[in-house]
Amino acid sequence: MKIKTLKKYAGGMALLTLLGLLPASCIKDDTAAVKETTLTLTVATRAGETVGNNEMDANEQMKTLRVIVARSSNNEILYNEYRDEIDDNASQYVFNFGELTIEESEEFDFYAIANENSLDLRGSGITSLEEVTNTDLTALKNCIINRDYNEIVEGNPLQIPQTAFKTIPVGAGEKKTATIQLEFVVAKISVTFTNQTGNSLYIDGLSIEDIKPDRGFLFDPNGAEISTVVMPENTTCTAVNGSERIWVGTNQPTTVKAYIYPTVKDDQNAFVLKANGYEDLELNREDGSHLTSLDRGEWLRINITLIPKVTEVYPDIEWEVVDWSSSEVEVPSFE
Numbered sequence: 001m002k003i004k005t006l007k008k009y010a011g012g013m014a015l016l017t018l019l020g021l022l023p024a025s026c027i028k029d030d031t032a033a034v035k036e037t038t039l040t041l042t043v044a045t046r047a048g049e050t051v052g053n054n055e056m057d058a059n060e061q062m063k064t065l066r067v068i069v070a071r072s073s074n075n076e077i078l079y080n081e082y083r084d085e086i087d088d089n090a091s092q093y094v095f096n097f098g099e100l101t102i103e104e105s106e107e108f109d110f111y112a113i114a115n116e117n118s119l120d121l122r123g124s125g126i127t128s129l130e131e132v133t134n135t136d137l138t139a140l141k142n143c144i145i146n147r148d149y150n151e152i153v154e155g156n157p158l159q160i161p162q163t164a165f166k167t168i169p170v171g172a173g174e175k176k177t178a179t180i181q182l183e184f185v186v187a188k189i190s191v192t193f194t195n196q197t198g199n200s201l202y203i204d205g206l207s208i209e210d211i212k213p214d215r216g217f218l219f220d221p222n223g224a225e226i227s228t229v230v231m232p233e234n235t236t237c238t239a240v241n242g243s244e245r246i247w248v249g250t251n252q253p254t255t256v257k258a259y260i261y262p263t264v265k266d267d268q269n270a271f272v273l274k275a276n277g278y279e280d281l282e283l284n285r286e287d288g289s290h291l292t293s294l295d296r297g298e299w300l301r302i303n304i305t306l307i308p309k310v311t312e313v314y315p316d317i318e319w320e321v322v323d324w325s326s327s328e329v330e331v332p333s334f335e
Helices: 002-035 134-141
Strands: 038-044 065-071 077-083 092-098 105-114 162-171 175-181 187-195 201-204 207-213 237-241 245-248 254-260 272-274 298-309 312-323
Touching: 038 065, 038 105, 038 162, 065 092, 065 134, 077 092, 105 134, 105 175, 162 175, 187 245, 207 254, 245 254
Parallel strands: 038 175, 187 298
Antiparallel strands: 038 092, 065 077, 065 105, 105 162, 187 254, 201 245, 207 237, 207 272, 298 312
């Protein structure tokens, strides 16, 4: 009997030992799976190619890049990576995030910011992107900026910031790949003159009224889709002005440009291009619709060919709005 009882006890101990080992084995496997959870993130930007007669300027290139990764559920920051060794004219940069601690499936928020050195975050409550905390992320996502990117500092134009925000689901043990498309925090306006009169001349008083807001959002308030312009509260708009006098030679096209925060007119009238001595031009599309807004990442490109006509100069004008964030654009002929 004692032997039989002993066998039963020993068998019970063996069973308990086996049951005790099973969870440990499972936990070990889960831990191994968690360690294999990775995400490869490609941050895409527009390359610095020359398109037609419009070359991407150096201040429009991605020079530095920061990516902050946080859990969507509680804003816990897992990564805050900064790069400044980016090649000139780079169209993308790849980050590899390994060993994400995920139990099953979880969502992560990705904040990408290029050219942060030209940001002015005073007033946002954020003192440093390098030392940003989880409590700062809500303020960062809703941050309003008001620096004028037409400013010249020590003879150089400011780098134009580009940003993107995206929530990405990742499963435990998954080897995930994802892409974020950077977009400029401002819109761009360029006016290119081609002079076919045979003589150099000046253009005076070039302007578009009520199109230049004094502030905008650091991140697109609509998320990934750019479709509706949203302007911060208490925004005021002024005119975009070319320099007082624009000299237009005969050898090559002359371009003036301006950067503006996303803007929308209060009324339904189109934006109007003006210049002294020339008839006002309402910016109406081919289908008759008015141009009443410009969003972040959009480029209003105006081409003006100056043609002699008897005793006056006649401007032949073409214009279009293209996606400034895209590398594939077509420029109308000046001919």
